[in-house]
Amino acid sequence: MYAPGDVRVEERPDPAITAPTDAIIRLAATCVCGSDLWTWRGTDPVTQPTPMGHEYVGIVEEAGAEVRNIKPGQFVVGSFMASDNTCPICQAGYQSRCANVQFVGGAQAQMLRVPLADGTLVATQGIPAGTLVPDLLAASDVLGTAWFGAVAADAGPGKTVAVVGDGAVGLLAVLAARQLGAERIIAMSRHEPRQKLALEFGATDIVTERGDEGVAQVRELAGGLGAHSVIEAVGTQESMMQAIRSARAGGHVGYVGVAHGVTLPGEELFYAEVHLLGGPAPVRRFLPHLIGLIESQTINPGKVFDLDLPLSEAAEGYRAMDERRAIKALLRP
């Protein structure tokens, strides 16, 4: 990314092991994230040409001298946050805030260096069929993020769950809520292809209204009291307030849209009396379970990829997502 709207695919030197806990991965697939669009659109600044991408699956090419569990030749899924998976924060399930956390960037590439390989990467059972690659790639971020949102929102049996946002994360939050046993799942979307996928993933209701009207609809669908669980998957002021106001007193809001320009009014929050939990998803916590669900073909999260491009056409992936022509673009290195 050279500047907003200016993504180029260039030859760069192969990454090399720089710490003995690193591994080098040859990517099977990568993709464009909704959060990459903040940069594409100029909301997040670009101060210098920056390698983009943080979602990845592939085969381990090389492992550092201190890597114990990950072996060359394994097919692995990782997360955008490298974690040691041993510190007290990781042990509590918040690997995205590991005491030794490192951001994994530059995954829109053929090769990638992953720090803290033992703590970060999870190997699949053998080399997966090619048809599973998009599903596993989804687990690397959007599914893991959606799952965290659903868990943070306490989605589960008997619950009415509302999802704010119909991007890949919002749609997969519907899938996560369904897997977690939610009784009723309300997808908030005004785009027909996305509504369709939401229904396929397990939504029971679609609400097309936004803002106060959307809130009123959700509250009414949820017995007049508001939803037990609301998953926020956008990151704007409007979406956060829509999520908080859609939840019942004592309910839970899980927010995973990367916050941009959000300020929460303390008094309203106080009297809303809802649980709030959000942030960069500790995808690593959920990876073993999600990989299992994918290997058994219980879930097909890869359906969010409705555009499949060679890596060389990465810029078109950004454009298509920015213009909402595509939900999510998969890139083949």
Added chain:
Amino acid sequence: MYAPGDVRVEERPDPAITAPTDAIIRLAATCVCGSDLWTWRGTDPVTQPTPMGHEYVGIVEEAGAEVRNIKPGQFVVGSFMASDNTCPICQAGYQSRCANVQFVGGAQAQMLRVPLADGTLVATQGIPAGTLVPDLLAASDVLGTAWFGAVAADAGPGKTVAVVGDGAVGLLAVLAARQLGAERIIAMSRHEPRQKLALEFGATDIVTERGDEGVAQVRELAGGLGAHSVIEAVGTQESMMQAIRSARAGGHVGYVGVAHGVTLPGEELFYAEVHLLGGPAPVRRFLPHLIGLIESQTINPGKVFDLDLPLSEAAEGYRAMDERRAIKALLRP
């Protein structure tokens, strides 16, 4: 309260049953709340002379025709929010946001009408000894609120708990965290008599610094990672940010100080990745347990009353608390 700083004790008509679910209580004791000081100080407006007070214990004088469980002659403890205790919100433990909630005001008086008596009031075992009355009165709000803060902050065995605020609620949050089995309890206070009471209630550490320095001290005492649990018992921007910044990633902040002029920065909150839960405490959820602890003399929360006045001197109770000469003023009708 006629105006900020102007509290008068006047003869008023006795309250009467207005709904068949009401009860009339003859108060054994009442008190001044930290939240009453927002009005005393002019932060909350006074538009007309307003009966004050919302903490009460006493003997049931009369019960409405539809009151089933509460009987005249019983000694009862209630909360500032009247709740039916049967709606789904109450059943989930959020009685302060009951679908039929009513605020109970005007408790700084000899007699009080309590709506939804069956859902709101909890009777003690017989008429308690006079020495227990301050303890039971504390359960009516400050102890129940502190307990909710501690539960919302997930205080429990093995946890390091920090308490922001050394008013009656903050001090009783120390007691609650101790009862809930917390391992280490850090009281943030710079006032010696309050530090002393905090230590008596079970604090293991005292931090006198505030703001960034206070945060740094708490984080260091909590293994460099921040506290597992933080209870916020003030309600200002500074105290909320101090609480959020003192918590570790994945930790819990329970906030019970009534928010005034607070706005939470969304980006910081996102990356802090802490659980937030707060609001008007559902005291009713905890009353049976708290009354049991008091009747067995396991806890002595009434120690927060360091000023005992006849109701006729209510104004002095406000003044003493405002000037921090007293932690909490008990008023005898």
